[in-house]
Amino acid sequence: MPELPEVETIVNDLQLELTGRRLVELLKADKTITGPAGAWRRLKGEKILRIWRRGKQIIIDLSGGRHIVIHLKMTGQLIWLPVNRRRLIVGGHPIIGVGETLPNKFTRVIWRLTGGTLFFNDVRKFGWWRLLSTAELLTSHNLLGDEPLTKQFSGSVLAARLAKKSRSAIKSALLDQTKVAGIGNIYADEALFLSKIKPTRLVGAISQAEWNDLAKNIKRVLRLSIKHRGTSFSDYRDAAGQVGNFINKLQVYGRTQAPCRVCQAPVKKMKLGGRGTHWCEICQK
């Protein structure tokens, strides 16, 4: 589900909506919440200082000094419902389901805050919430790779990061969160298409010019998707429950057999490292 652009969209919205609010009561929690439930309940009264992102993880900084870390995995949704709004309808458009209210049968965690309620829905239950100290947060984040939207991220940085994976397929290497954090199955396929590189190409067979191009296209596709509020293939919704609009802009992902937007040849699909992989065999070499 959510990759960097989708997580970024949620985080940007929540940063505006939730900063300064206080945790009032943990109304529902299941195994999604790791560690002792008592520790979570005792967070009541703490203030939300900031909401940000590292890779695909969402971090909520609390006034007590600890951090709620959330991973949406494949089907997680983090939705904020202000107290004055009861249904997920914005601008007349129903979102998750037609005129649906929250909680629904997939709601795993509910936090009542000042001014509204934060819901975590997750069909497949892969997502998790962790409560970490600052030291623990730093340790876990040190295991993650570079942030692709930083100024420092470049072709040479990318090449250096992936140097030890010279015998891996480039697509699989891009999905390794310990090298670059935030790229998932959609944007790996999209960035490789834009760079005219076949997903199965070995890392060791990529030229410096191609690394530069690839780094540039990774940034380009992630930024463009953020601008369109992410890709809603099935479950992804933003913090207001709305779909993202980038799906129409996808070049290859989910377009199996559809004409390549550049050369009209049918988009191909294969399995690579267990993941569905889309590419154009004419454009990508």
Add this chain to the structure above:
DNA sequence: TGCCCCCTGCAG
């Protein structure tokens, strides 16, 4: 590095 698995729903 590559499979299996976590879990549920839905398309074919």
Add this chain to the structure above:
DNA sequence: CTGCAGGGGGCA
């Protein structure tokens, strides 16, 4: 009914 799904941990 089988296979597949924006992720990624654990195991050989």
